[in-house]
Amino acid sequence: MPIDPDFFHAQGYVQLSESIDTALADRLRAAVDAIQARASRMSEAERARLVFERDLPDRRCSELQSQAVADAIFIIGEPCTFDPAFDALLRCPAIRDAARTLLASDALVVHFMNVTIKHPRFGRSIGWHRDFPNDYMCPASSRFVRLMLCLDGMEDAMGATRFLPGSHVMPDEEALREKREGSRPRPSEDAGVLLHCAAGALVAIHPKVLHGGGGNRSDRMRRNVVLQVGLASDPLVTTEREGVTGRPLR
Numbered sequence: 001m002p003i004d005p006d007f008f009h010a011q012g013y014v015q016l017s018e019s020i021d022t023a024l025a026d027r028l029r030a031a032v033d034a035i036q037a038r039a040s041r042m043s044e045a046e047r048a049r050l051v052f053e054r055d056l057p058d059r060r061c062s063e064l065q066s067q068a069v070a071d072a073i074f075i076i077g078e079p080c081t082f083d084p085a086f087d088a089l090l091r092c093p094a095i096r097d098a099a100r101t102l103l104a105s106d107a108l109v110v111h112f113m114n115v116t117i118k119h120p121r122f123g124r125s126i127g128w129h130r131d132f133p134n135d136y137m138c139p140a141s142s143r144f145v146r147l148m149l150c151l152d153g154m155e156d157a158m159g160a161t162r163f164l165p166g167s168h169v170m171p172d173e174e175a176l177r178e179k180r181e182g183s184r185p186r187p188s189e190d191a192g193v194l195l196h197c198a199a200g201a202l203v204a205i206h207p208k209v210l211h212g213g214g215g216n217r218s219d220r221m222r223r224n225v226v227l228q229v230g231l232a233s234d235p236l237v238t239t240e241r242e243g244v245t246g247r248p249l250r
């Protein structure tokens with residue numbers, strides 16, 4: 001079985017033993033490179049779908065780093081609007097089968113997709129958080145999943161994703177209360193377990209598991225394609241929509 005649902009439900013994350021084919025992974029890496037290469041020449045409409053490193057508040061960014069950052073992209077939103085390789089990703093059996101197994105349903109829809117980039121040496125850390133509840137593209141219940149395709153693989157120095165195993169085992173009401181009251185736990189930066197994986201690995205993330213990750217201190221690029229999938233019967237209760245939102249996962 002390419003996925004271990006027991007591990008996922010006990011730990012709150014799992015690395016799949018199957019992924020997408022290497023030719024598509026190559027296309028996706030090339031697509032991300034091409035988007036980054038033309039970022040400074042894009043139209044306003046295209047740039048509005050990108051989050052640049054330099055626009056984010058970061059008290060830890062030194063003067064030297066600010067110069068290196070230039071047009072570095074932290075998040076590519078709506079990647080399907082930039083390159084059809086991302087549409088092809090949504091048609092991959094590994095993606096569909098993982099979501100079907102973990103959500104125990106065949107009637108699934110895509111919520112959103114992005115590419116999260118930690119650039120060599122200055123790519124920022126991501127603080128501990130849960131994906132449920134969320135102000136962006138969130139249904140009323142936590143019955144959805146994020147699938148993360150690690151284009152470059154991940155290791156400690158690259159700012160690998162860190163998980164607090166078992167932290168998802170809580171009722172939705174408690175996660176909602178935590179957000180309302182601002183009482184979400186803040187584990188230390190080195191708490192939990194690091195997910196080390198090879199380039200092209202596919203990882204499933206439970207919406208309530210606490211996860212985050214350090215900055216990229218290495219010389220290697222760290223690019224993850226993240227997509228969120230939920231039940232067709234479970235409408236989003238937040239306002240934003242993307243081009244792929246509601247697309248059936250077939």
Ligand SMILES: O=C(O)CCC(=O)C(=O)O
Pocket residue numbers: 116126131146148160161211212213224226
């Ligand atoms: O790139 C990562 O480490 C994970 C992205 C993430 O935290 C998320 O999508 O919630």
